[in-house]
Amino acid sequence: MIPHLKKLAIAAAFAGCVSTGLSQAAKLDANLPEYTPVSGISGKLTSIGSDTLNNLMTYWAEDFQKIYPNVKIEVEGKGSSTAPPALISGTAQLGPMSRKMKAEEVDAFEKKYGYKPRMIGVSIDALAVYVNKDNPIQSLTLQQVDAIFSSTRKRGGKDIKTWGDLGLTGEWASKPLSLYGRNSASGTYGFFKELTMKNGDYKSSVKEQPGSASVVQGVENELGGVGYSGIGYKTSGVRALDIADKAGPIVANQANAESFKYPIARYLYVYINADPSKGPDPIVREFIRFVLSKNGQDDTIKDGYFPLPAKKAAEFLESSGCM
Amino acid sequence: MPAPDSTPPFSAPRRAPLVNKKVSRRVKLIDRAADIFVRTSGIGIVVIVALIFVFIGMEALPLFRPAQQQQVFREKMPGFNAPEQVLALGLDEYESHLYYVDGPARVVRFIEAEDRAKVETFSLATVRDPAPQFTVAYRTPTREKIILGTADGRLVIAAAKFQVTYDEHTGRTVKPGLSRLGQITAFADGQPVRHAYLRQNANGDLIYAAVAADGRIVTGKFIEDEPPEDPLPVGGEISGNITGLIVDYENNRLFVATDSRKLYQWYLDYDREAPFRVYDLTSPVTALEYLIGDTALLMGFADGRVESWFGVREAEDDVRKPIQLIHSFQRLPAAVTRIQPSGRDKGFVVGAADGTVNLNFSTSERTLLRYRVDGPVQQLAYSPKLTALLALDTGGRLDFRTIDNPHPEISFKALFGKLHYEGYDEPDYVWQSTGGTDDFEAKFSLVPLIIGTLKGAFYGLLFAIPVAVFAALYTSQFMHPSLRAFLKPLIEIMAALPSVVIGFLAGLWLAPLLEQVGGRHAAAPRRPLVVLAGAVLRNTRPAAGADASQPGARSCSSCRWSSGSSLLRRARPSSRPRLRRRLPGLAVRRHRPAVRPAQRHRRRPGDGLRGHPDHLHHFRGRLLQRAQVPALGLARPRRQPLADGDRV
Numbered sequence: 001m002i003p004h005l006k007k008l009a010i011a012a013a014f015a016g017c018v019s020t021g022l023s024q025a026a027k028l029d030a031n032l033p034e035y036t037p038v039s040g041i042s043g044k045l046t047s048i049g050s051d052t053l054n055n056l057m058t059y060w061a062e063d064f065q066k067i068y069p070n071v072k073i074e075v076e077g078k079g080s081s082t083a084p085p086a087l088i089s090g091t092a093q094l095g096p097m098s099r100k101m102k103a104e105e106v107d108a109f110e111k112k113y114g115y116k117p118r119m120i121g122v123s124i125d126a127l128a129v130y131v132n133k134d135n136p137i138q139s140l141t142l143q144q145v146d147a148i149f150s151s152t153r154k155r156g157g158k159d160i161k162t163w164g165d166l167g168l169t170g171e172w173a174s175k176p177l178s179l180y181g182r183n184s185a186s187g188t189y190g191f192f193k194e195l196t197m198k199n200g201d202y203k204s205s206v207k208e209q210p211g212s213a214s215v216v217q218g219v220e221n222e223l224g225g226v227g228y229s230g231i232g233y234k235t236s237g238v239r240a241l242d243i244a245d246k247a248g249p250i251v252a253n254q255a256n257a258e259s260f261k262y263p264i265a266r267y268l269y270v271y272i273n274a275d276p277s278k279g280p281d282p283i284v285r286e287f288i289r290f291v292l293s294k295n296g297q298d299d300t301i302k303d304g305y306f307p308l309p310a311k312k313a314a315e316f317l318e319s320s321g322c323m
Numbered sequence: 324m325p326a327p328d329s330t331p332p333f334s335a336p337r338r339a340p341l342v343n344k345k346v347s348r349r350v351k352l353i354d355r356a357a358d359i360f361v362r363t364s365g366i367g368i369v370v371i372v373a374l375i376f377v378f379i380g381m382e383a384l385p386l387f388r389p390a391q392q393q394q395v396f397r398e399k400m401p402g403f404n405a406p407e408q409v410l411a412l413g414l415d416e417y418e419s420h421l422y423y424v425d426g427p428a429r430v431v432r433f434i435e436a437e438d439r440a441k442v443e444t445f446s447l448a449t450v451r452d453p454a455p456q457f458t459v460a461y462r463t464p465t466r467e468k469i470i471l472g473t474a475d476g477r478l479v480i481a482a483a484k485f486q487v488t489y490d491e492h493t494g495r496t497v498k499p500g501l502s503r504l505g506q507i508t509a510f511a512d513g514q515p516v517r518h519a520y521l522r523q524n525a526n527g528d529l530i531y532a533a534v535a536a537d538g539r540i541v542t543g544k545f546i547e548d549e550p551p552e553d554p555l556p557v558g559g560e561i562s563g564n565i566t567g568l569i570v571d572y573e574n575n576r577l578f579v580a581t582d583s584r585k586l587y588q589w590y591l592d593y594d595r596e597a598p599f600r601v602y603d604l605t606s607p608v609t610a611l612e613y614l615i616g617d618t619a620l621l622m623g624f625a626d627g628r629v630e631s632w633f634g635v636r637e638a639e640d641d642v643r644k645p646i647q648l649i650h651s652f653q654r655l656p657a658a659v660t661r662i663q664p665s666g667r668d669k670g671f672v673v674g675a676a677d678g679t680v681n682l683n684f685s686t687s688e689r690t691l692l693r694y695r696v697d698g699p700v701q702q703l704a705y706s707p708k709l710t711a712l713l714a715l716d717t718g719g720r721l722d723f724r725t726i727d728n729p730h731p732e733i734s735f736k737a738l739f740g741k742l743h744y745e746g747y748d749e750p751d752y753v754w755q756s757t758g759g760t761d762d763f764e765a766k767f768s769l770v771p772l773i774i775g776t777l778k779g780a781f782y783g784l785l786f787a788i789p790v791a792v793f794a795a796l797y798t799s800q801f802m803h804p805s806l807r808a809f810l811k812p813l814i815e816i817m818a819a820l821p822s823v824v825i826g827f828l829a830g831l832w833l834a835p836l837l838e839q840v841g842g843r844h845a846a847a848p849r850r851p852l853v854v855l856a857g858a859v860l861r862n863t864r865p866a867a868g869a870d871a872s873q874p875g876a877r878s879c880s881s882c883r884w885s886s887g888s889s890l891l892r893r894a895r896p897s898s899r900p901r902l903r904r905r906l907p908g909l910a911v912r913r914h915r916p917a918v919r920p921a922q923r924h925r926r927r928p929g930d931g932l933r934g935h936p937d938h939l940h941h942f943r944g945r946l947l948q949r950a951q952v953p954a955l956g957l958a959r960p961r962r963q964p965l966a967d968g969d970r971v
Contacts, residue, residue: 081757103667103761107708115489152746156642190759194525199616199763200746201755204771210831276489 026254026301028294031310035067035293042070043283048092049076049083051211052188052230053268056123057096059299064290071283078210080187087273088112093284095271098125098187098230109273118274120320121267122291124306126231126252127192128240130219137166139242139249142263145196148177148226152200163224180218180227181206188212192228195264230268231257232304254306268305272320279321288322390682390691390728392712396721397697401442402432403719410460412702413467415485418711419497421704421721422483424469426457431469431483433499436723445501447471447479458515464615465666465707465761468504468523470531472516478507478533480521480545507543507551510535518565522572522617525760532570532577542570542577542591557589558596567611569620578620580608586622590643600645612662614669614685616762618745620646621671621685623659629673631685635748649743652683653690663703667761670731672712674700680714680722684731686742686764691731696722738769789854 047057054077061073076082076092083095084105101109101117109117129145131137140148144166146155153159160166164173181202182189189208193199209215212229219225220237231252234240242249245263256262272288274280280288290296292314297307308316317323402425403409410424414436422433429448435441447457457479459472467483484500509516514535522530529545533554538561543554563583570577570591577589586602589595610623619633629652634644657677664671669685676699682692698716705712714722736742743750745764752770757763798807 099759102759103707114495115487154746156640158640184755184757187759190757190763192759193763194759199758199760201744201753201766277491 026306028297028301028307029310029313032292032294032297032307032313033310035290035295037067038282038286041068041283041286043072045071045073045094045283045287046086046092047073047075047094047096047270048078048086049094049096049271050080050098050187050268051077051182052080052098052125052186052232053077053096053122053270054211055232056268056300056303056305057094059303060287060291060296063295063299064287067290068286073287079183079185080190081185083271084109084117087117087271090273093272093281094287096122097269097271098266099191100269101271113273113275115276117271118280118320120270120272120288120292120322121308121312121316122270123268123297123300124254124257124308125266125268126240126257126262126306127188127195127228127264127266128231128234128252129226129228129243130216130234130238130240131226132219132223133237133239134223135163135168135239136172137163137168137241139244140166141244142196145243146198146200149179149181149192149202149206149228150197150200151203152197154198154200155196175224178218178222178225179203179206180215180225181208182212182215182229183208183210188228188230191266192264195266230305234304257306258309274321276321285322288320289317292317292322386730386733388730390726390731392692392694392724392726395711395723395725396439397723398439398721400715400719400721401434401439406701406717406719409702409715410457410471411462411469412704412713412715413462413469413483414704414706414711414713415467415483415497415499416707417485417487417495417497418706418708418725420485420499421713421723422499423702423715424457424460424462424471426460429457431481431501433483443499447481447501447503459517459519461519461521462704463521463523463666464664464705466523468521468529470519470521470529470533472509472519472533474515475513476508476510476516476535478509478516478519478531480504480507480529480531504529504547505545505551507531507545507554509533509541509543509554510539514539518568520569522570522613524572530570530572530574532568534565534568534579538565540565540568540577540579542574544574555595557591559587559589559598561585561587566608569611569613571613571617573617576617578611580604580611580622582607584608588646593643599643602646610659610662610673612664612671614664614671614745615666616669616745616764619649619669619685621662621664623655623662623673625658627655627657627659627675629653629655629659629662629681629683633745650685650688652688653681653693655679655681657699660700661703663705665705665709666707667709668731669764670705670709670728672703672705674703674714676700678716680712682712682726682728686732686744686766687734687737689731689734691728692726694724696720732765732767737767740768742766742768793854793858 045061047061054075057075057077061075065071065073077096080097080099083092083097084101085108086092087095088109095117100119106116129140143155143157144160147153147157147160148166158165161176162173163175163177168175181192184190193202207218209218209227212233215227215229216233216235216238219227220235231240240252242251243263244250250256250262252262252265257265270288270291272280272284274284279285292308297313300307400409400423408425408427410426412421412423414421418436420433420435422431424431424447430444430446433443433445455474457471458474460469462469462483467485469481469483471479471481473479481501481503484502486498486500488496488498490496510533514537516533517536518532518534520532524530527547529547530542531545531554532540532542534540540557541554542557543552545551557577561579561581562585563581565579566582567580568578573592575590575592577591579587579589581587584604584607586604586608587598588600588602589597590599593599604622604624606624606626606628608622609625610621612621613619614621614631619631622630622632624630630648631650631652632646632648634646636644652673655673655675655677656679657675659673660676661674662671663674670691671683671685673681673683674696675681678696678698678700680692680694680696680700680703681690683690696714696716697720698718700714701717702715703713709728710726712724712726716722741750741752744753744766747753752768753766754768754771755766757765798810802810
């Protein structure tokens with residue numbers, strides 16, 4: 001009887017937090033500009049890069065092609081590390097990345113073109129740590145996240161192997177953690193490594209998946225699973241944990257991501273190749289203008305990410321030379 | 324791929340002597356052509372595979388090529404009067420300008436690398452706030468931030484800027500500039516600053532540490548465009564004069580070295596008042612730096628030793644880690660005067676009092692380059708792209724060299740040896756090739772990859788060998804020849820499919836499917852055991868319907884029964900009688916009435932061609948199902964195994 005009541009109470013608590021989580025749909029900044037189409041845009045665009053941004057790029061491509069029926073856009077997403085080589089070789093005009101380019105990658109680009117690639121922030125992501133929806137855990141500190149995923153534990157603390165090490169009781173106490181992560185071509189892999197484990201190393205028991213969707217799927221199918229992926233890949237079978245810093249647990253919602261109070265929030269980027277003396281190609285310019293407009297930012301919400309504040313969008317628009 | 328090499332029932336016919344001369348010539352020609360074609364193709368494949376190896380070898384060869392350097396110029400630096408005057412030296416990423424902080428003049432001078440007569444000077448003193456002479460300066464290895472200490476206890480933070488413009492005709496133009504970011508009062512009593520150190524974290528916040536002439540230490544955080552916070556003092560007894568201090572980008576781990584051969588370590592977040600540890604060294608530290616990533620300490624000693632130290636846990640949940648000696652590098656002939664870490668990898672340059680300059684790589688403990696300049700090394704600059712090295716000796720001579728060092732992290736030991744990587748408690752074989760940032764230490768040990776491959780192959784074989792052997796046995800001894808005639812070549816052709824592709828499919832498609840079906844951990848290791856157990860069970864149980872007196876499998880040669888009848892079925896009607904004569908079992912049976920149930924399993928001598936109850940198909944109970952099939956096996960629908968029904 002009592003365990004049943006307990007379960008009910010826990011379930012109720014979850015229902016509560018899930019519903020509040022869902023009710024906080026991201027809001028668009030009213031000051032974002034409306035997209036105004038221009039004439040004479042046609043041609044082909046190829047986007048190669050981040051898997052985190054894959055669905056979002058597809059949304060944008062579809063909507064952009066609705067405005068310009070003569071434009072054809074192909075989207076391929078295998079990981080952020082595939083973007084720089086594609087931009088350098090010219091096979092892609094858009095290089096979506098979930099991390100910033102490394103100096104080495106910028107160098108390689110510069111060696112070929114003589115100038116640096118341009119970076120445009122296109123959305124905000126609250127990188128989430130997912131657990132199975134039936135897992136009762138509520139939040140993790142960064143130190144715990146580090147101790148779960150890393151073999152180096154640069155944030156200190158004891159190694160965490162079972163859910164009991166994280167304070168869960170009952171049948172969970174002895175249940176081992178099953179770790180899911182991305183492969184090394186992923187920007188999320190590198191970003192998570194840098195932010196949560198201070199550039200330490202992943203445990204060899206982390207199951208490296210080729211895409212964000214398979215990380216989430218793995219966690220969904222395994223009760224003891226835990227993995228990380230962009231917030232846009234959240235499904236009903238998993239739960240994004242609050243991440244605690246010194247001030248206490250922080251929910252992965254729009255306000256916290258926008259202010260970067262959520263400790264592992266990040267910008268998602270698109271890199272483009274733009275000759276500084278000529279500016280970007282008209283079709284690339286219009287695509288970026290579209291992405292940073294109200295219409296484009298609306299898609300970020302549709303995909304589960306957070307839109308840029310109008311001020312930030314304007315900044316990126318200016319620095320990219322796509323005004 | 325298990326290619327069941329059965330005892331061939333249809334072995335290739337020997338080439339019969341040719342009878343018809345006309346045909347023979349044509350066939351001979353075709354034979355010759357085929358021969359030539361097969362031979363050239365075979366040789367071609369061998370050549371192409373060899374070429375692929377050559378290509379891979381050529382691609383991999385640069386990994387092992389040593390670093391190269393080439394002197395571009397060596398000359399007196401413009402504006403140089405005395406060694407004490409140059410407080411910091413820098414080089415921009417395009418190697419278009421080199422610059423130095425001139426302490427007494429309170430300026431930064433930018434010198435064009437191509438034409439050294441062109442010098443631009445920027446003042447660091449503002450009209451409103453004319454700072455007194457600068458006593459020290461430090462430039463960060465990345466992003467060209469400079470901290471300067473004044474003779475009256477203040478710190479000035481500045482940034483060298485390089486504005487790049489492009490023109491279609493002239494190409495890239497780099498225009499240097501200097502911006503003064505802010506000023507901090509470090510020592511309110513006006514004591515001169517003796518040492519200053521600066522770091523920048525990922526958010527762009529600057530962390531600094533400074534020492535006054537009387538040995539007081541402060542650290543603090545400086546955020547651009549925000550009013551500066553007051554620096555906080557650091558407590559603790561220190562013996563001797565401070566020769567170096569470094570603080571990490573988190574404003575937490577502070578190290579101070581003194582000329583009395585001591586090294587002090589603080590964890591400022593835990594205790595600002597007293598050092599966490601004090602280390603006794605064998606020689607005084609003359610140069611102290613953080614390697615990129617702010618984890619490993621680089622120490623140069625008065626006796627020429629160069630070492631790297633970092634923290635290792637004592638207990639499993641230690642957050643504060645005492646440091647220990649991890650890597651020792653090639654010893655310099657004289658006291659180390661300068662260490663300049665790279666801003667991009669785990670390499671660093673050291674300069675000595677006799678003019679020796681060494682380029683080392685921390686992870687692999689290698690010395691990649693070694694050369695000498697004319698006098699004691701006073702300042703060093705390593706270009707941000709790691710393609711140029713600049714050294715200034717105490718005589719004011721600049722030595723500028725270009726460096727070609729694309730793969731410093733690769734060595735035999737890095738690939739196959741056990742290395743002690745930053746953050747690890749002991750040396751280990753690790754493969755972690757990428758991180759999110761430049762300060763990540765790449766780990767390229769091939770050992771885990773090799774062992775993993777062998778392990779995968781071993782477990783794969785545990786599963787594959789029984790399956791393959793049993794499949795081969797079944798194919799050669801039990802399978803219907805018409806099916807075998809189709810399967811055998813199919814499997815042989817399948818051996819030509821790239822196993823990488825098959826493995827990929829198995830990993831991405833089949834494995835998740837099996838996981839859902841059979842439970843993840845349960846099935847795989849048990850599979851071979853299950854197969855074995857099944858085989859043992861089958862061999863020990865009395866076969867269904869078999870005489871209990873004849874347990875176990877019998878010779879399968881008797882399976883010719885089925886071959887015989889299928890041969891019969893395929894043979895032309897006219898030749899059937901002859902065949903039947905050769906296969907007496909068939910012939911005899913033809914004239915026999917249907918077997919009655921009571922006689923079904925009785926065995927007689929010479930019954931070798933009868934079905935074998937202990938065969939798998941009998942076990943499945945086909946016998947009873949098909950008992951009513953009419954007498955001669957010829958009318959039976961195709962594709963059905965024949966053996967059991969034929970007993971009718």
